[in-house]
Amino acid sequence: MINEERVRELYHVAKYDMTEGSKNSQMGHFYRSDYIWKxxxxxxxxxxxxxxxxxxxxGIYFSKRIIKFFSSFDLEHISIIMVIxxxxxxxxxxxxxYVLYYHRYTQGRRQLKELYEHVKRANKLYEDEE
Structure with missing residues (x-):
């Protein structure tokens, strides 16, 4: 006899693996700070x-202006502006x-927790059946 509740839980697990599994796999292996630093x-x-x-x-777009500017070329001034x-x-x-990957990590961990809950429920249903 097919256990509908177990099928529902396994459906959630399979759906996660097909859609979000590859994106969120790193979140289970790294701490938040390590993931963001990476x-x-x-x-x-x-x-x-x-x-x-x-x-x-x-430079290509403004090449005419740059060529005219070379007559009063000041390398030190230009390099300071470029560094700033x-x-x-x-x-x-x-x-x-930082903001983007902090948000992604938080969402990914939340989704991983939901996945683990579905896996736990499916395992419990398997154990109850035996």
Missing amino acids: ELIKSFFTGTLSFVIMIILT MYGIFMIIYFLVT
Whole structure:
């Protein structure tokens, strides 16, 4: 005889594995701080690459103005401005990354707890049947 309650619990487990399982698997292996630090380190590299690409594309777009500007070229002034812009960009990028992955981790852990509850109920139903 098929136990409908057990099938319902196993359906929830299978549905989770098909939709959210691969995304939330890391949340079960890391503490929140470790998970967020890992993502912040990855964000450092992606943010730096993004900043460089934005500077290159902006330079291409304003190439005529840049060529005219080279007559009064002050490398020290430009480098200070670029470092300040990079710092501001990375601070904003890190803040967005932190908030985003903090929220994702919190949701993922909540979903993992729900999954474990369904697994516990299914195991209990198996044990009760035996």
